[in-house]
Amino acid sequence: MPNRDLTNMRNSYEKGFLLEKDCDKNPIFQFEKWFQQAIDDNLYEPNAMQIATVGNDLHPSLRTVLLKSFDENGFVFYTNYESKKGVDIKENDKVALLFWFREHERQVRIEGIATQTTEEMNEIYFRSRPRDSQIAAYLSNQSIVIENRNSLDELFLQIIQEFKDLEIPIKKNWGGYNIKPTVIEFWQGRQNRLHDRLQYTLKDNQTWILERLAP
Numbered sequence: 256m257p258n259r260d261l262t263n264m265r266n267s268y269e270k271g272f273l274l275e276k277d278c279d280k281n282p283i284f285q286f287e288k289w290f291q292q293a294i295d296d297n298l299y300e301p302n303a304m305q306i307a308t309v310g311n312d313l314h315p316s317l318r319t320v321l322l323k324s325f326d327e328n329g330f331v332f333y334t335n336y337e338s339k340k341g342v343d344i345k346e347n348d349k350v351a352l353l354f355w356f357r358e359h360e361r362q363v364r365i366e367g368i369a370t371q372t373t374e375e376m377n378e379i380y381f382r383s384r385p386r387d388s389q390i391a392a393y394l395s396n397q398s399i400v401i402e403n404r405n406s407l408d409e410l411f412l413q414i415i416q417e418f419k420d421l422e423i424p425i426k427k428n429w430g431g432y433n434i435k436p437t438v439i440e441f442w443q444g445r446q447n448r449l450h451d452r453l454q455y456t457l458k459d460n461q462t463w464i465l466e467r468l469a470p
């Protein structure tokens with residue numbers, strides 16, 4: 256049985272700092288600033304984020320998805336509405352998102368409310384995807400138990416044949432979620448574990464309050 260001692264595995268975070276005076280009043284602009292820096296420095300998949308959901312069973316469930324757009328209304332990703340996360344969100348629309356920009360020693364935590372994106376948005380994004388991804392979305396009943404790998408590959412080939420010269424239809428169970436944020440925390444690693452943590456909280460659904468949290 257593996258029995259690894261990892262107590263000495265640690266880094267000192269020294270890449271930057273985050274001060275109130277440098278922060279935008281609006282956290283979406285602040286996120287845009289950090290996200291653009293992640294792109295400029297070629298971070299690997301900076302739009303990969305973790306989304307935590309909690310359904311009726313009260314067990315938190317976490318997985319990675321790809322952020323596909325963000326603006327003042329929220330953060331959008333696409334998935335299967337009947338997947339584990341889709342079922343959880345149907346039961347409880349409160350979710351949390353997490354970004355870890357490792358090379359920048361930065362973390363962004365978001366809490367918010369998930370709502371399904373419009374059919375029009377789903378259609379536009381679905382049609383922008385490579386055809387093979389459209390086929391995968393069409394054939395996969397995400398999160399159900401399947402017999403084996405072969406059945407998946409065979410179904411893929413079968414759908415290719417079936418829709419040879421046709422558009423791949425969008426199933427009703429596929430689409431996006433928009434996460435409208437209510438809390439956004441920006442974390443910048445600092446020396447001696449005295450990290451910077453600045454948290455924006457939405458008050459009265461319109462004003463963002465900025466507060467510093469203890470590391």
Ligand SMILES: Cc1cc2nc3c(=O)[nH]c(=O)nc-3n(C[C@H](O)[C@H](O)[C@H](O)COP(=O)(O)O)c2cc1C
Binds near residue numbers: 319321332335339
């Ligand atoms: C880098 C990365 C990106 C992913 N992007 C998505 C995505 O955008 N949408 C999605 O449904 N699943 C995505 N996945 C797969 C999910 O992590 C997860 O396996 C799947 O959505 C099923 O989750 P669920 O059973 O909890 O609903 C991604 C996984 C990784 C590692």
